[in-house]
Amino acid sequence: MSKSPDAFRTISEVADWLGVQAHVLRFWESRFTQVKPVKRAGGRRYYRPNDMRLLGGIKKLLHEDGITIKGVQRILREQGVAYVASLSQGLDETAEPEAKANDAVVVPFTAKPEPSQQITLDLGDSSTTPGAPKESPAAKPAPATPQDTSMPREAVSPVHVERSPTISGIAARAWARTDFDDDLLRRIAPVAKELRAVLNRIENRSAG
Helix, strand or coil, X not given: CCCCCCCCEEHHHHHHHHCCCHHHHHHHHHHCCCCCCEECHHHCEEEXXXXXXXXXXXHHHHHHCCCCHHHHHHHHHHHCHHHXXXXXXXXXXXXXXXXXXXXXXXXXXXXXXXXXXCCCCCCCCCCCCCCCCXXXXXXXXXXXXXXXXXXXXXXXXXXXXXXXXXXXXXXXXXXXCCCCCHHHHXXXXXXXXXXXXXXXXXXXXXXX
């Protein structure tokens, strides 16, 4: 500094000497009652050499030693102003200015790129793998018609005849046959007997 060591300094000069911003000195003044600069007309602050040393000690405890504000307040109460002032840098030494956060820096924001293709969720068959092409269902074979295994299939005559609406089962097959064997006749006999009884009842009702 070009001034005498005993000269008063303005707040901007003390801020440059400590390497901090002027508002930091005002904040410290509100937290540490021991800092009492001389205030002139208009509220301008002027710092004496002892005020500067006290501020220099406070800065060391806060910024270099990492002590909290409450911790520095306790040190001032227990060990006194002289101890804290003794930790200050010399009045003829100028501290390096602290890095100031640049609020004007704009961080570019990059929007998340949209996917090139829209993903379609298949909520149909849960057993299929998502994203796999869905195969067209194969044509299901028609269910086989149950067949009567009581007689060999080749024994049935393929000749089409008109069936009687009251005849079914073995009687229908017998209706379409011309050759009869003993086994088939034994099978037909109960059906024929029942059919004869039905026809007799119908004839009796018609005659009555």
